Amino acid sequence: MISYVWLSLIVFSFIAAIINGTFYELSASIISSGTDAVQLCIKLLGMLCLWSGLMNIAEKSGLTNLISKLFSPLFSLLFPRLKNNKHIMGPVSMNITANLLGLGNAATPLGIEAMKRMKEVSPLDRTASNEMIRFVVLNTAAIHIFPTTVAVLRQSYGSANPFDIVIPAWISSMVTLSCGLLMTRLLERERWKR
């Protein structure tokens, strides 16, 4: 997928340069982009290490587990059919917690585990069950307690207050999440009971 996107961006740029006669600008941007990429990564590196370090402490000390336990009643509300199934709800709440803390690398394997366990109880073979759909949608609209990358980049471009978008981002993701879940509810018509 991303391969096609990349290809089309490059080809489209070339076509646009023919239309606009902007080959000088195009050449200049190709040369400067390599440096830009390295500079961007350097900017992110510090926070990346800091955050990974902190989250390692959170994981080893059991804080992540604790948060996941605190939130699990809330997650049970979202999956009424699975709420008594600890085998499934375990990875589900760990996955959501990891997302909340911005631990993308930890969240993905937990999410996959949750999907596998949901599939075990689903009567459908290659078709997604309602629970799976709700879970995936939940993952595509994750709330981050602290959007680190955003804050770092804002600061590096001289924002007066790089953190002032954190609360608006929470509100926005909560509304988004509710809409996503509402959509899954509305489109659920097709029952999978059989």
Added chain:
Amino acid sequence: MEKISNLILPVIVVVIVVFGAVKKINVFDCFIEGAKKGLVTFTNILPVLTALIVAVGMMRGSGGLDLITKIFSPIAKLLGIPIQVLPLCIISPISGSGSIAVFEDILRNYGPDSIAGRVASVIAGSSETTLYTTTVYYGSVGITRTRHTIPSALIADLVNFVISSLIVKITFA
């Protein structure tokens, strides 16, 4: 609100470190061990970001980005999304690294405290890569019929763009 925002990060840092110490963990060593993983992530994302930043840079340099923005601007106006943020809306469901590349481009060109910069920040801080997540999760369990997953997630993304624009206008205008 600004005061609360400034509190979030320090509180997170203190809670994590103190909780670790209470649980008798060598917090310093543990931090170092984790920070090394950050370095691994760095080497993983550098090549990807290079590829995408070159593509985004080419789009901007050639004027292709302006062309796309012009095409979609009537829809954006209708939904109240600043047109400068449109490229981010287009790429964010597809690629996480692509979003970072476009997000940086917006901050550089319009500034982080402009309306466009703030809307882009809120969007970047509140969305995940829909198509990537869907592919990985369903792919891992061999599910091909995803029913209403993608429509639901994409509608949620669209709502996110609209709400983010609205919130920024209310909070910072």
